[in-house]
Amino acid sequence: MSTLEELREQMDEVDDQIAKLYRERMHLCDEIGAYKVRSGVKVLDRQREREKLQHVTGQMEDEFCKKGVRELFEQLMSMGRKLQYQRLVEAGALGRLPFIGVDSLDAEGARVVFPGTEGAYSQAATEHYFGKNCNSFYVKTFREAMEAIEEGSADFAVLPIENSTAGAVDEMYDLLVEFENYIVGETVIPIQNTLSALPGTKFDEIERVYSKGVALMQASRFLEEHGDWQQISVANTAIAAKKVRDEQDKSQAAVCSAYAAEVHGLEVLADNINDESGNCTRFIVVTNQKIFLKDASKISLCVEHSHESGSLYHMLSHFIYNDLNMTKIESRPIEGRNWEYRFFIDIEGNLADAAVKNAIRGLREEARSLRILGNY
Structure with a gap:
């Protein structure tokens, strides 16, 4: 032997x-x-x-x-x-990559739309990215913001895509597929909620607390300490602040940002009430132009592949072979095809890079469909 x-x-x-x-x-x-x-x-x-x-x-x-x-x-x-x-x-x-590289976004004089109302975190993100004096306006929903971009009533939209605690904003991923709009930037805003009410309000006067459902969840420990407060969900934190201001009822309070409290003339009764102090939301900047900044370093893709064993593995191998770092992957169900999913993938790179071009060429040929959502 x-x-x-x-x-x-x-x-x-x-x-x-x-x-x-x-x-x-x-x-x-x-x-x-x-x-x-x-x-x-x-x-x-x-x-x-x-x-x-x-x-x-x-x-x-x-x-x-x-x-x-x-x-x-x-x-x-x-x-x-x-x-x-x-x-x-x-x-x-190279195949068809009709994205034009630009040195900077033409933001001077541009109209920027955000979802929510005055004082929303999306307004704070808009001002953080475009400056406090930007020409901005708000609409009620994410969809209306995407429609404003598509029809040309706005040049850019600022929309939430991911929260560090609550995870991905699923509706935004679906809208990125539905609309021919493209990501050209991103900004991250800390989510530091407060308990705010009408000036002079005392804790023992409060009976009802309004906020977005996720925000109430994120401040659950603080709110549980006051178990006699009724928690009521509304569309977003800024709308909660506006409601308290408009109704002038000291039995009401809002879980909202200090920014929303200031905009709507409320007094902050308790600051930084979130369960986790590092909570933040990532916002994307969207336009209807196929452009990307020449110094962009992140690419977002949407990929659909055949529903068979190993297909996702083979798709991801294009990033491995070309030494591209994948930083995120999300899945969303495909309409009309039960238990089949499209994948949203973020990779590091620039559309002008040879490795990126090579990976995209391979994905284009082998995937059922591929969309470049933006380079930013």
Whole structure:
């Protein structure tokens, strides 16, 4: 019987042969890629790959080896495609990427829309990004803000996309698919809620507290200390502050920002009442123009792929191969296709980068659909 060292030596010999054959295979893939560049043939040939997988699995006798050799050749063919995509990009065959790089956003004199009302966190985010003197106005809903961009009544919209405690804003992801609008910037605002009421209000006068449902949840420990207060959900924190101001009832208070309290003339009775002190919300800046800042460093994509085993893995491999760092992934159900999902992915990079172009070229050919939501 062979010793462990002898068996390992034999395995090393086989591995050396595999490495040599891999080099030969990739050399052939490179030549095939050059031919495809010259002739305009698509890189991905699904029928050829299916036949190849059927052929190699047919040479295996047991199910374990069938599954293993299938996975091995799926990877080999995937690496071959990525090399060929690279050759296409080097040859200038980038596909359609109609985004124009700009040095800065043309924000002077621009109209900016935000959802909510005066004093909303989205207004604070708008002023943080565009400056306090920006020409801004508000609408009630996220959808109305996206419609304002689409129809041209606003040049930019500032919209919440993610909260560090509550997670993703699902409606925004759905709207990014529905509308032909694009992300060109982002800003992060700390969420530091207060308990605010009419000037001169005492704690023992309060009976009802109004705020957005998420904001009430985020201040649950503080509110539980006053269990006799009725908690009532409204559309957002600024509307809660406005309601307290308009109704002039000292039995009412609002969980809102100090900014909203100031805008609506309320007095802050308790500051920083959130359960978690580091809570913040990320806002995106959206426009209907296909532009990106030349120094942009993040790209947001929406990808749909075939509903079969390994498809998401193969999609993500384009980022791995091109050394692109994926910073976020979210999924949302696809309308009319039960239990199928589209994926929203953020990666680090710029649309002018060769690695990004290569990854996007591969995704374009292999995904069911790909949308670039913005580079910012």
